[in-house]
Amino acid sequence: MDEQVTGALTDEQRAAYRSFVRTHHPDRGGDPAVFVAGLQHYRELARTGRKADGPAAPDRYDAPIHIVRDLPLPTRVAVALIRTIRRKRRTRVDRPT
Structure with a gap:
């Protein structure tokens, strides 16, 4: 199923979308x-987050995530230390402790 289409649809809209695809593919x-x-119509419904009888959803949790790669040096050092500590605490299956 197309995740771009079915992301913000209600259960009734999702069922209507699946029925549409089965009959019109x-x-x-x-x-x-x-x-x-029809796909364009359902993508627009999913993109705007509109319910069948209501306004657009104000908060959406499926927004794209942007990863920041150029972190300041202190942050990179802190992240490296945390990763090192977590690696040392983790028990490994292939090595006896």
Whole structure:
């Protein structure tokens, strides 16, 4: 199933989407133009986070995560120390302790 489409849909909308795909998919004999238009409709519903009868969802937890690679030196040192301490505390299966 297309995660981009089904991410913010309600259960009823998800069921309607699956039914639409089953009946209109070109591999099942459906019209490709109708299928593309329907996918666009469901993607728009999922993107805006709209319920069937309500406004857009104000807080979405599926926003992209941005990883910052250029951390300041003290932060990089602190992260390296934490990783080292965690590695030493972790018991390993392949080595007897």
